[in-house]
Amino acid sequence: MKKSSLLMICFAAGSVLLLGCQNSTNTQNASSNAASSSSQVVSSGIYDPCDLITQDDVKAVFPDGTITVIHHDTDASITGQKICFYSAATDNAKFVQVSVTSTPAISPQVMANGESAQKLYLDGKALFKDAQAVPGLGDDAYFGGTGVALGGGLHVLDKARQTEFTIDVGLGSGNSDAQQHIDTEKSLAQKVLNRL
Numbered sequence: 001m002k003k004s005s006l007l008m009i010c011f012a013a014g015s016v017l018l019l020g021c022q023n024s025t026n027t028q029n030a031s032s033n034a035a036s037s038s039s040q041v042v043s044s045g046i047y048d049p050c051d052l053i054t055q056d057d058v059k060a061v062f063p064d065g066t067i068t069v070i071h072h073d074t075d076a077s078i079t080g081q082k083i084c085f086y087s088a089a090t091d092n093a094k095f096v097q098v099s100v101t102s103t104p105a106i107s108p109q110v111m112a113n114g115e116s117a118q119k120l121y122l123d124g125k126a127l128f129k130d131a132q133a134v135p136g137l138g139d140d141a142y143f144g145g146t147g148v149a150l151g152g153g154l155h156v157l158d159k160a161r162q163t164e165f166t167i168d169v170g171l172g173s174g175n176s177d178a179q180q181h182i183d184t185e186k187s188l189a190q191k192v193l194n195r196l
Contacts, residue, residue: 044104045102045103045104045105045161045162045163046076046102046104046105047082047100047102047163047196048074048082048084049072049073049082049083049084049098049099049100049165050069050072050084050098051195052084052098052100052165052191052192052195052196053084053086053096053098053167053188053191053192055067055069055086057096057188057191058086058088058096061088061096061169061184061188062088062094065088065089065094066088066089067086067087067088067089068086068087068089069084069085069086070085070086070087070095071083071084071085072084072085076101076102076105076106078106078107078109078110079101079106079107079110079115079120080101080102080103080104080105080106080107080110080117081099081100081101081105082099082100082101082105083097083098083099084097084098085097093170093171093172093173093174093175094170094171094172095168095169095170096167096168096169096170096188097153097166097167097168097169098165098166098167098168098188098192099165099166099168100163100164100165100192101117101120101121101163101164101165102117102161102162102163103116103117103118103162103163104162116162117157117162117163117164118157118159118162118164120164121140121155121157121164122157124151124155125140125142125155127151128142128144128151130145131143131144131151131155132144132178132182134154134182134186136186137154137156137186137189137190137193138156138157138158138159138189138193139157139158139159139160140156140157141154141155141156141157141189142154142155143155143178143181143182143185145178146171146175146176146177146178146181147170147176152168153166153167153168153169153185154166154167154168154181154182154185154186154189156189156192156193158193158196161196163196165189165192167185167188167189167192168185169181169184169185169188171184
């Protein structure tokens with residue numbers, strides 16, 4: 001694996017860890033994102049993660065929570081990644097994060113090194129020998145574990161849309177039930193696939 005691929009994967013994982021601890025000034029009302037989904041640049045294959053998983057979707061997971069957007073990337077990183085992080089105010093360990101990377105959003109400099117959403121997905125998957133295959137989603141999907149650990153969450157590849165995304169759900173402090181996480185994340189991942 002190229003050193004640049006490993007660095008990008010580590011950067012993405014580090015951003016997940018930082019987001020859980022930070023309260024960004026980018027806090028927004030996610031329902032306005034759902035209303036603006038018509039302005040999403042879908043035809044070019046660049047997606048807004050807060051349109052792919054909405055405040056209403058998160059409210060269905062945490063019906064007793066007050067759902068707020070803690071972090072929302074409106075511009076993609078050089079690796080083509082955008083992140084949307086929702087918090088359920090009932091418990092600081094209840095959250096939904098969606099990270100989406102699409103090849104058209106990757107910077108030309110990074111693409112010149114042969115990177116693509118598919119390559120980033122496959123390189124990331126190769127790092128985790130204990131990744132659990134999750135059938136029935138996209139072209140390939142795996143679960144990397146619960147919580148905000150490196151590689152955690154449900155990772156999905158959609159080759160036709162040149163996109164890979166990760167759904168990471170925190171179901172509350174102390175809840176490490178892998179199957180409950182997979183079921184919740186799989187349900188949300190299906191919504192993302194329907195909206196791509």
